[in-house]
Amino acid sequence: MKHKTMFVALFALSLFLLPGMIRVQTVFASYILGINDLKNDGGWTFQNFNMDDNTTTGLNYTGDSFQEMESLTYGGGNTYYGIESFNSGSGSTLYTFNWDGDTVTGTASENTFDASNIDAATFVDGLLYAFDNSTDMLTTIDLNGEKVGETKVTGFDSKKKFEGLAYGSDGLLYGSLTKGGNSWLYSMDITNPNIVANEIGKIQLGKKSFGQVEALTFLDDVLYGVGGKGWKNNPLIKIDTGNGSVFGDPVNWGSGDIEGIAAGGSAAVPEPATILLLGFGLLGFAGSRVKKFMGKLRREVH
DSSP, X not given: OHHHHHHHHHHHHHHHHHHHHHOEEEEEEEEEEEEEEOGGGTSEEXXXXXXXXXXXXXXXXXXXXXXXXXXXXXXXXXXXXXXXXXXXXXOBEEEEEEEETXXXXXXXXXXXXXXXXXXXXXXXXXXXXXXXXXXXEEEEEOTTSOEXXXXXXXXXXXTSEEEEEEEOTTSOEEEEEEETTEEEEEEEOTTSSSOXXXXXXXXXXXXXXXXXXXXXXXXXXXXXXXXXXXXXXXXXXXXXXXXXXXXXXXXXXXXXOEEEEEEEEEEEEXXXXXHHHHHHHHHHHHHHHHHHHHHHHHXXXX
């Protein structure tokens, strides 16, 4: 009776743990969403870069079409923003992008605001800050796609071009400025009514420049950028906000021309739960007890 009671108890415990055995634990992998101009190889394409295994995956796109999208920023949840802008004075349009699984859906704002040559934008407290390279204005846009403010930025060589913007947890706006085949990191205090771009340093690894760094984003308080001319396969780099230097090992994003990147937290990835192993262990233990019990029972019968 003692062995039978133990068997029943172990079997009941195993059945209790069975749901846990087939359940999966939700873990999270970090991704960076990018907009890539593949030109003749497919045009403008959204891609996600998996930070855990350094792989790039192409995404499907549906919704309103666009011709030029050189900025991308994360707005919370599954939402991202970009600005269609041209070098001419034809105005700019805010796009809202929703990333769900392997598909990005874009919706163009009904409004067009007066700005051009925007290559960089970032989301800050419900507003977008974008740099108008034709006027050296830091432009503020609401989520309806309307311009609600602009400030002249000083302190930098106007021959340099703002290509990337990212807002840091320190309250500063960081920008990558390019000229020729080089890029420099700048910072700006957007709470100051007179915004001055302060040069931090050249974006380079040792003495080698990373070309035109056309996109910036923060992930876990680390500033990431994508290198351009002079480097193959668009290296994804980590940039020191203290001096502009590149640290760590660059990893290849892939071919094309990365115009915007945005880190948006994490995506769920299924993995076996710890309880799965525990459940199998208990089932195995219960099985061994059953085998032993049945063997003893047969001996007693004979």
